[in-house]
Amino acid sequence: MKRILILGAGTAGTMMANHLARKIDHKQWSITIIDQHKNHYYQPGFLFIPFGMYDEKDVIRNKTDFIPKKVEYIQEVVELIEPASNRVKLQNGQTIDYHILIIATGSRIVPDEIEGLLDAGWRENIFDFYTVEGSVALAEKLKNWDGGKFVLHIAEMPIKCPVAPLEFIFLADWYFTQKGIRDKVEITYVTPLSGAFTKPKASAVLGHLLADKNINIVTDFEIERVDGGSNQILAFDKRKIDYDLLAEIPTNMGDSVIERSGMGDDLNFVPTRKHNLQSKAHENVFIIGDATDLPSSKAGSVAHFQAETLIKNIMNFINNKPLIDGFDGHANCFIESGFGKGFLIDFNYDIEPVEGRFPFPVIGPMSLLKETRLNHWGKIAFKWIYWNILLRGLPMPGITAHMTKAGKKLPK
Amino acid sequence: MATKTYAGVSVEVNEEGYLTNPSQWNKDIAVEIAREIGINELTDAHWKVIDFLQKDFAEKKTLPTIRRVKKVGGIPTNELYELFPDGPLKKAAKIAGLNKPASCV
Numbered sequence: 001m002k003r004i005l006i007l008g009a010g011t012a013g014t015m016m017a018n019h020l021a022r023k024i025d026h027k028q029w030s031i032t033i034i035d036q037h038k039n040h041y042y043q044p045g046f047l048f049i050p051f052g053m054y055d056e057k058d059v060i061r062n063k064t065d066f067i068p069k070k071v072e073y074i075q076e077v078v079e080l081i082e083p084a085s086n087r088v089k090l091q092n093g094q095t096i097d098y099h100i101l102i103i104a105t106g107s108r109i110v111p112d113e114i115e116g117l118l119d120a121g122w123r124e125n126i127f128d129f130y131t132v133e134g135s136v137a138l139a140e141k142l143k144n145w146d147g148g149k150f151v152l153h154i155a156e157m158p159i160k161c162p163v164a165p166l167e168f169i170f171l172a173d174w175y176f177t178q179k180g181i182r183d184k185v186e187i188t189y190v191t192p193l194s195g196a197f198t199k200p201k202a203s204a205v206l207g208h209l210l211a212d213k214n215i216n217i218v219t220d221f222e223i224e225r226v227d228g229g230s231n232q233i234l235a236f237d238k239r240k241i242d243y244d245l246l247a248e249i250p251t252n253m254g255d256s257v258i259e260r261s262g263m264g265d266d267l268n269f270v271p272t273r274k275h276n277l278q279s280k281a282h283e284n285v286f287i288i289g290d291a292t293d294l295p296s297s298k299a300g301s302v303a304h305f306q307a308e309t310l311i312k313n314i315m316n317f318i319n320n321k322p323l324i325d326g327f328d329g330h331a332n333c334f335i336e337s338g339f340g341k342g343f344l345i346d347f348n349y350d351i352e353p354v355e356g357r358f359p360f361p362v363i364g365p366m367s368l369l370k371e372t373r374l375n376h377w378g379k380i381a382f383k384w385i386y387w388n389i390l391l392r393g394l395p396m397p398g399i400t401a402h403m404t405k406a407g408k409k410l411p412k
Numbered sequence: 413m414a415t416k417t418y419a420g421v422s423v424e425v426n427e428e429g430y431l432t433n434p435s436q437w438n439k440d441i442a443v444e445i446a447r448e449i450g451i452n453e454l455t456d457a458h459w460k461v462i463d464f465l466q467k468d469f470a471e472k473k474t475l476p477t478i479r480r481v482k483k484v485g486g487i488p489t490n491e492l493y494e495l496f497p498d499g500p501l502k503k504a505a506k507i508a509g510l511n512k513p514a515s516c517v
Contacts, residue, residue, distance in 0.1 A: 220499065222478075224490060236493040236500075266480045295514070 002029050004314070005088065005098035007078055007257075009035035009063045011043070011391065012289025012303035013104030018393035019311040021068035029318075031070065032096065034088070035063060036077040041132060042386055044300065047164055047336070049135035050142055050247075051175045056132060058383065066391045078105075081261040083282040100284050100314060103263075103270055105255035107160050107290035107298055113251035114155050120228030126246045129168060130160065138247065142175070147184025148244030150176075153233055154191050155223055158267075159252045160290055160298040162198055163345070165189070166206055167336040168247060173213045174338030188216040190233070190241060195219060199352040202345055205369055209337065252298070254291055269293035274349070275325035277310050284317070286310060296349065297331040304390050305330040308401035311393075330403040332358075334379035342375035344368055348403040354410055359398035361407030368408065418444040430505070430512050434469075437509030446507045451496065454507070458495050461487055462508045469510055475501070477513075 004020060006013045017033050024031065045059035067073050077091035087097045109130045111117045117126065127141065128134035152169050159165075169189050176182040189196070189210060195203035196210055196217060210217050224236045226248075232240045254268030263281070264270050271280040272292040279285035288310050289303040296302050309326030316323050329349030336342045344366050345353035357364040366378060389396060416425045419440035424432045429445075431437055442462065446454050454462075464485035468476045478501055481487050496503040501513045 222489075222493075236490055237498060266477055266483065 002099040003097065004029055004031050004100045004102065005096060006031070006033040006102045006104055007035075007081070007088065008104035008106055008255075008289075008291070009033050009037075009040070009067065009073070010104060010106050010289065011300045012106070012291075012307065013102070014040070014063070014066045014391050015303060015307040015393045016102055016104060016288060016310065017067055017071045018391070019307055020314065021070045022393070023311060023315060024318075026070060030072065032072040032074060032098075033067060034074045034076060034078055034090070034096075036075065038063060038075060040066060040391075042383060043130075044161070044164075044386070045383060046129055046132060046135045047167055047171070049132070050127075050129055050138040050168075051171050052139060052143075053171075055139075056136060059132060061387065066387075078257045079260070081257060081263060083261075083263065083279075083285055086284065098284075100317065101282075101286070102310070102314070103258075103279075103285065103287045103291050104289050104303075105257060105291045107252045107254055107269070109250040110253045111248075111250040113253070114223060114248075115225035116228060117226045117248060117250060119226075121226075121231070121246070122228070125231070125244065126226065126228065126248055128248055128250060130164075130249065130252075141245070145245060147176075147181045149186050149188070149242055150245050150247070151188045151190060151233070151241060151243035152247045152249075153221070153223065153241075154193075154249045155251050156192055157198070158298060159249055161333070162297055162299075163333050163335045165191070165249055166196060166210075169215055170209070170213065170338040171336060172247075173215060177339075186216070187214070188218060188241065188243075190218045190221045192222055193219060199345075199347065202353040202369060206335070206343075209371070213338075258291070265293050267293075274329075275309075275327050276313055276323040277306060277327060278313070278323060286314065294329070296327075296329040297333070299331055299333060300386065300390060301332040302330070304396070305332075305401045307393060308395075326401065328402055330401060332399065334375055334382060336376060336379050337371050340376050341371045341373055342379050343371055344375045344378060346403060346408070351403065351405070351408075351410065354408050356408035358407060359404075364407075426512075428512060431509040432511075434466075434509050441509065442507050445509075449503055449506065451503070451507070455495075457491070458504075458507075461485070461492065461495060461504050465504055465508045465510060469508075475505055475510055475513055477501075 020031050040061045040063040042059040045054045048054040078088050079091045080089040123137050127138035176185045196207040197203040222236045224234050226233050234240050258264035258268040270287045272287040277286050288306050290298040306327050313323045332346045347353040356368040358366040358368050415422050423436040426432050482489050492500040
């Protein structure tokens, strides 16, 4: 019996367990998945918790509920990956051998990468919303907050879900308006990028929206440290920004097991072949989701599109066939913009988000890079799609793994 | 492809003025690029950064990040900002004849 081993039972790992359980010859292959945690989080839902739209119950399930019966699940910390010996060592001392390894260990926030962030004020007037604990604590804080300087700060790129900070700030504008205190809140969006977003066209559209909503934007801000004593964030270029309430997106890094195993770059992301998802260092190791070092967005939709290529390539690898270059960097993201509206963007490695209709040309029904009510409902419906379709590795009707140019207004 | 003349040598540059062929680079060119972007004198401390960028680029085939310049190159980030104010990696890479730091996703 040969083993396929998956490290990480988050969005990407769970999808792969489901794909493999359907495809693999169970007489010859066993599938094992390892994760240290019990809970599966619907991470896109963290964004809604601070504003009282979701609570913990909306975003937490048992990981094992989504793992197929034919897949062995081990809840344990992986101490070390030894790719030269085709095995991993667990914290409990157990060693597990593999023939094929799939790394799906994701990305997480690392607040102690930013000097001063965990000192005075952390979870008092400084919060993250990339963990359920951070989001819930911020929701509590906002209930009784009566206004002041509200600052969102992104420490450095890349981050998981690069649109989330914008959505957060749009929702904050809506939330304070509903509460009747918007005139008492000064909202500022602070980014290390030179604009509102990473891609030029979307950045221009979203930048205008910030101005329309009376949200300040500070760009090219490279943080040196947080001073929780004076409630300021300080940049290397000597700029200082005052805050009363700071929503912080700390440095994102890959899992520490990647660093312990010497398999990652400076941020513990694993060097990965851009189109076929094979490790650059070991031919029987594949990487999917946020754990890769690829220049694609770190988002669930991306993991979904990657999974469609990766399952084919795992089967090709098993059958000694050449790997396909199937992954084109495709990402598809709803951007909640407040007041019951939203945007939708669809892009890949080569083509930035543009206007158009989605998923079908002309009829849509979704509009790309335009603010509509239907896009908001798409975002809300996505929670159901996530738990029932995406995690189970099922196809989404009308949405292909390759980004389609049909329906998009592309520059000539 | 545009060309530009530095220190009497014609070099190929992209639309933002970054050298596209690192083999055309030399120290005199670096001094002139530095002046052009507001750094009048390249001190030993500047050269330490430039040398590290070039050495690391040759090894890794990619421009190091600020984090790596600190961690591996041993150059504290605040020092980097003092040497190359306003976008130190963009400026240092330009002077070193390397590509502009990739924008992220």
